[in-house]
Amino acid sequence: MEDITNQCAGLKLLEREGNEVDLTLTVRKNGCVLAGKFCTKRRVNLESVARVMKTVRRTKENFEVYDMGDNRVIFHFSLKEDLDKVLLLSLWSKYLLILHKLGAEEVVTKVKFNNASFWVQIHGLPTMCQTKEAGTVIGGTLGKVEKVDMDAKGFHLRGHMRIRVSMDITVPLCRGRLVRLGGPSPQWVDFKYERLPIFCYWCGMVDHDECDCIQWI
Structure with missing residues (x-):
């Protein structure tokens, strides 16, 4: 290993190789x-x-x-x-x-293709807690919140609320979160991902399905 390091240390550009080529005017910005x-x-x-x-x-x-x-x-x-x-x-x-x-x-x-944006539905959250602030806080645990689907008054009074989040896809998808609403114990809320392509039900990764999963194999 030391011999390889010494050989690499002795490498240098030839005079012709060191000549710079200016492509500033040819770049399509x-x-x-x-x-x-x-x-x-x-x-x-x-x-x-x-x-x-x-x-x-x-x-x-x-x-x-x-x-x-x-x-x-x-x-x-x-x-x-x-x-x-x-x-x-x-x-x-x-x-x-x-x-x-x-x-x-x-x-x-x-280019590192590590992030993707998803619309995430949050199910199980009490209706009066379906606010923009709540969506931002919960979504912040998943990644970068890009949008919270709300009406003009900042509420989403339906069966679930929706947030768009840019997430790191090199880690498994989250199934939900424990949220504390002021009671003695936290409450579980489910995540459902809209228009999610093929993903693995075993490990939660989106780069393969269960047939190619090492855990399943």
């Missing part, structure tokens, strides 16, 4: 490009998925899909409004598809 990754351990048939996506997602102009390997893709749009629409509403897929607006200095193979 506002390119209509989304990077995406399908959360599955299986190989995705990109051609088939892209065909379904273009049918389901009604954009004004067509968009191109490029396979980057390892279930990573690039979506190139002609119109920025189409990109914004897809980024907001996401794209339909059998598997969870995480989208990321690619910056001018980013490389798609180095």
